[in-house]
Amino acid sequence: MNPLKWIKRREEYLRERKLWMDELMSAGRAEEGRRKFMKMAAQALGVAAAGKIVPHAFQPVEVVQASKTQASMIEPFTFAYISDSHLYEKTLNERFVRQLERAVADVNALDPQPDFVLYGGDLAQLGQPGELRLGHQILKELKAPVRMMVGEHDWFLDMGDLWKELFGPPNYSFDHKGMHFITLMSVNEKDFWTDKGLTPMQRMQIVAGLDDGRQSRFEVGDEGREWLKRDLARVPRTTPVVVFSHSPLYKYYRDWNFWTEDAEQVQALLGDHESVTVIHGHTHQVLTHRVGKIHFHGMLSTAWPWPYAPEGLPRLTVQMNRPDPFNQTDGLGDGTLRVKKTGRVDKHYNLWNRNPMIVSERYLTSNGAEDVPAKITLPSY
Amino acid sequence: MAKKNWLKMGALMVFAVCGISMYEVAQAQKQDPKHPPVAGDGSLVVQLCDGKTNVTVPGVDPNTRLTKEQAQAVSSELMKLWMTKQDPAVAARWMSEASRSAAAEEKKPEPASGQTGNQAQEQVTPVSPRDFMIWDREVAREVAYGDQIFHDDKLIGSTNGIACAMCHPNASNTHPETYPKFQVQLQKVALLRDMINWCIEQPTRGKRLDADDPKMRALEAYILSQRKGVPMAPGKH
Numbered sequence: 001m002n003p004l005k006w007i008k009r010r011e012e013y014l015r016e017r018k019l020w021m022d023e024l025m026s027a028g029r030a031e032e033g034r035r036k037f038m039k040m041a042a043q044a045l046g047v048a049a050a051g052k053i054v055p056h057a058f059q060p061v062e063v064v065q066a067s068k069t070q071a072s073m074i075e076p077f078t079f080a081y082i083s084d085s086h087l088y089e090k091t092l093n094e095r096f097v098r099q100l101e102r103a104v105a106d107v108n109a110l111d112p113q114p115d116f117v118l119y120g121g122d123l124a125q126l127g128q129p130g131e132l133r134l135g136h137q138i139l140k141e142l143k144a145p146v147r148m149m150v151g152e153h154d155w156f157l158d159m160g161d162l163w164k165e166l167f168g169p170p171n172y173s174f175d176h177k178g179m180h181f182i183t184l185m186s187v188n189e190k191d192f193w194t195d196k197g198l199t200p201m202q203r204m205q206i207v208a209g210l211d212d213g214r215q216s217r218f219e220v221g222d223e224g225r226e227w228l229k230r231d232l233a234r235v236p237r238t239t240p241v242v243v244f245s246h247s248p249l250y251k252y253y254r255d256w257n258f259w260t261e262d263a264e265q266v267q268a269l270l271g272d273h274e275s276v277t278v279i280h281g282h283t284h285q286v287l288t289h290r291v292g293k294i295h296f297h298g299m300l301s302t303a304w305p306w307p308y309a310p311e312g313l314p315r316l317t318v319q320m321n322r323p324d325p326f327n328q329t330d331g332l333g334d335g336t337l338r339v340k341k342t343g344r345v346d347k348h349y350n351l352w353n354r355n356p357m358i359v360s361e362r363y364l365t366s367n368g369a370e371d372v373p374a375k376i377t378l379p380s381y
Numbered sequence: 382m383a384k385k386n387w388l389k390m391g392a393l394m395v396f397a398v399c400g401i402s403m404y405e406v407a408q409a410q411k412q413d414p415k416h417p418p419v420a421g422d423g424s425l426v427v428q429l430c431d432g433k434t435n436v437t438v439p440g441v442d443p444n445t446r447l448t449k450e451q452a453q454a455v456s457s458e459l460m461k462l463w464m465t466k467q468d469p470a471v472a473a474r475w476m477s478e479a480s481r482s483a484a485a486e487e488k489k490p491e492p493a494s495g496q497t498g499n500q501a502q503e504q505v506t507p508v509s510p511r512d513f514m515i516w517d518r519e520v521a522r523e524v525a526y527g528d529q530i531f532h533d534d535k536l537i538g539s540t541n542g543i544a545c546a547m548c549h550p551n552a553s554n555t556h557p558e559t560y561p562k563f564q565v566q567l568q569k570v571a572l573l574r575d576m577i578n579w580c581i582e583q584p585t586r587g588k589r590l591d592a593d594d595p596k597m598r599a600l601e602a603y604i605l606s607q608r609k610g611v612p613m614a615p616g617k618h
Binding site for chain 2: 092309310322326328380
């Protein structure tokens with residue numbers, strides 16, 4: 001179906017559902033509400049029985065469960081992810097290219113195919129046109145549609161000009177099978193380059209240095225948060241939301257920008273919704289975190305793994321084993337997210353040289369009590 | 382008294398200058414400074430550690446040991462020559478630093494007896510705060526050079542754009558405290574430098590460094606400095 005049409009129909013449906021819910025809720029006392037509810041349900045059934053077209057939200061099955069949560073609207077599905085490929089041009093570094101191709105092959109081999117593939121940012125290493133175009137070309141091989149996210153390595157040479165030309169705006173949202181997805185540009189940095197008179201390449205290289213303290217901290221920023229607020233305003237609180245961000249939308253380790261400076265403000269905006277899951281890149285490791293109702297998952301890189309930071313590791317994280325330096329694809333991989341009926345996800349880490357890890361919805365909702373992933377034998381130093 | 386002071390100052394400065402310039406000299410010219418030239422008539426020639434400034438001691442055989450007075454005269458002369466080559470502002474700063482430290486050394490505390498008051502709190506040692514300053518600065522310089530190499534793919538000789546810090550921000554997961562340890566992949570007991578060379582050759586596709594290559598020494602200095610305070614754990618995996 002034409003996506004625009006699809007979005008329009010989705011909006012219509014939401015509007016109808018909201019009107020109906022408002023009417024139901026404004027009935028005030030519970031008893032009255034229940035009577036009204038029964039009456040409306042009967043009306044809907046009547047219409048259905050008469051063989052007329054019924055607005056989706058008014059269909060009896062949906063009505064009964066929608067009074068509590070919208071979870072029943074979710075049709076379980078799977079999407080895949082590939083992240084942090086840090087491509088140089090092929091003549092300089094062929095290995096990183098090969099590794100991205102391996103991830104693409106992994107995802108193309110999934111049967112059934114995922115509904116879409118999230119690319120988690122840092123496609124290029126130094127934002128070079130040759131690097132971005134090479135990545136663009138390789139990702140075209142994916143059979144499933146791709147949802148792109150930008151990383152700091154893609155951005156800070158030309159401040160996103162070429163990336164936007166190739167992939168579109170860095171902030172966007174879409175609806176899919178009853179869920180609302182938001183891709184949020186979270187790697188803005190306050191200007192540290194103008195005063196120092198740095199060239200675009202110098203700026204890029206400083207940002208590319210994970211432990212380079214000359215750069216600023218990542219942030220969504222005022223504009224980004226304003227955009228997020230407007231976007232969320234049109235999404236019912238009961239609709240499960242999934243946010244894609246390159247940096248973790250929480251504070252893990254400041255020195256390496258495993259960090260978003262305005263994380264608390266972003267979390268506050270998301271906190272109004274009943275179910276929010278954040279999928280982030282940048283950290284090149286298995287990461288699991290929870291702040292209130294917001295669940296967080298990190299993504300693996302296809303280029304190189306990063307050690308766990310010396311402090312600030314989120315409590316719920318079960319680390320991945322320390323990668324073996326003698327095996328150059330260890331600690332790397334890709335993965336899938338299995339969206340459940342609840343609108344939460346089971347996060348599958350497809351580690352190339354290890355057993356896969358699953359960080360499940362149950363593990364997070366039970367606050368780490370149930371379905372605990374296997375513990376490591378080789379911790380990070 | 383004044384002359385004695387001057388001699389002391391001279392000696393101190395030769396020492397300091399040697400310390401500071403030793404590193405640069407080693408970098409700039411790979412010539413061993415232990416073998417200065419010999420004068421035309423076979424007299425002893427003493428060379429300053431800048432590798433350029435020479436003083437000839439006429440009539441003294443290169444194999445003779447100089448008397449203390451002769452040595453002092455040579456060192457003062459070398460210092461004087463070196464000073465003439467310096468920017469006057471730098472030379473003036475050196476002079477004032479030297480005289481300050483000489484003055485500080487002059488002020489030896491009166492030994493106090495138990496009858497008239499407490500004894501001095503610290504024993505006098507031949508090490509001054511200025512010495513510590515110099516040593517710290519030298520270590521910091523070595524570490525900074527290592528830091529630079531560690532973060533620069535070109536300096537490490539990488540041929541594929543990969544630099545050490547890309548996988549090891551702040552030298553994390555390099556764990557120098559765990560060496561020596563048996564590294565099954567190398568089939569031997571490895572030292573830190575073996576792993577540095579392995580990383581140079583494999584992930585960065587560069588050329589291995591000699592164990593005493595200035596870059597290897599600087600890399601070790603940087604990596605070790607990042608793990609300051611971590612308990613030694615040789616053999617740990």
